[in-house]
Amino acid sequence: MQISIPPEAFPALGTVANPAVLYDGLSAFVCYEAAPSAGGGNVVLKFGEVIDFRISPMTVEGLRDCRYPIRPWEFNEVADSDEAAKWKVLSPRFWLISFTDVTIEVLFETVSLELQDERGGPLHRTLASALR
Numbered sequence: 001m002q003i004s005i006p007p008e009a010f011p012a013l014g015t016v017a018n019p020a021v022l023y024d025g026l027s028a029f030v031c032y033e034a035a036p037s038a039g040g041g042n043v044v045l046k047f048g049e050v051i052d053f054r055i056s057p058m059t060v061e062g063l064r065d066c067r068y069p070i071r072p073w074e075f076n077e078v079a080d081s082d083e084a085a086k087w088k089v090l091s092p093r094f095w096l097i098s099f100t101d102v103t104i105e106v107l108f109e110t111v112s113l114e115l116q117d118e119r120g121g122p123l124h125r126t127l128a129s130a131l132r
Helices: 061-065 123-131
Strands: 002-004 020-023 028-033 042-048 052-056 075-079 093-098 103-108 110-117
Touching (some): 020 123, 042 123, 110 123
Antiparallel strands (some): 002 075, 020 028, 028 042, 042 110, 075 093, 093 103
16 A cells, blocks of 8 residues: 555645545546645645545544555545555556545546636635536
8 A cells, every 4th residue: 555646736735625526426626725835825626426425524634544655635535545456357446535634535537627616716616617
């Protein structure tokens, strides 16, 4: 097992707001606050061909209890995870994304940047506009 930062160059996570999320059983949309160093605003990612999606109330302080040693406020990709091993014929990827008060776990096949809104504002509104 190896934990790394994924190769995709998505804007860095902000450290204040928790994400707005929609999961429909096939795709997961995650809207998050981008870090000021990444230009700020809001970002919507789309995870496609999602096999498993979970949100847990694991805070950045609670990450020491996580089964994987992940970094806070980061996209963490776990290679050779037990979660992905069961589905290896699909070549899925397993990410853990740590926010201030929640941690997202997603086992998926594809990920893309759907929207980057430099204006910011309420995350749920940015997510809704990305879904139109």
